[in-house]
Amino acid sequence: MTTLFIVLVVLFAALFILVPLLEKHASKGDAINESRISRWIIPLMAAVLILGILRHYFG
Template sequence: MGTLLTILAVLFIALIIIIPLVEKYAPKGEPRDYGNIARWIIPLMMVILVLQLVRYYFF
C-alpha cells in the first residue's frame, strides 16, 4: 500500500510541475481544421464495429 501511495504522489507532483511548463513553452500553432477529422469518425467507427464482430465470432 505504501508503494501505491508513493507512485500516486510522484505522479500528482509531476502533473503539477509538468502541465504549467508544457502550457508555457508549447508552440502556439494555428487552429486546426476539425472538419477534416470529423468526416472520418463515422466510417472508422463502422470499421471498428465490424472488426469487433469478426473478433467475437471467429476468435
C-alpha cells in the same frame, strides 16, 4: 499499498509541475491545423468504439 500511494503522489506532482511548464513553452498552433485535426476526432473515436465493441464480443 504504500507503493501505490507513492506512485500516485509522484504522478500528480509531475502533472502539476509539467503541465504549466509545457503550456508556457508550447508553440501556438495554426487555426488551419486545429480545424483539420478536430474534423477527424469524432470519426476516429467512433471507429475506436466500434473496434472495441467488436473486440469485446469476438475477441
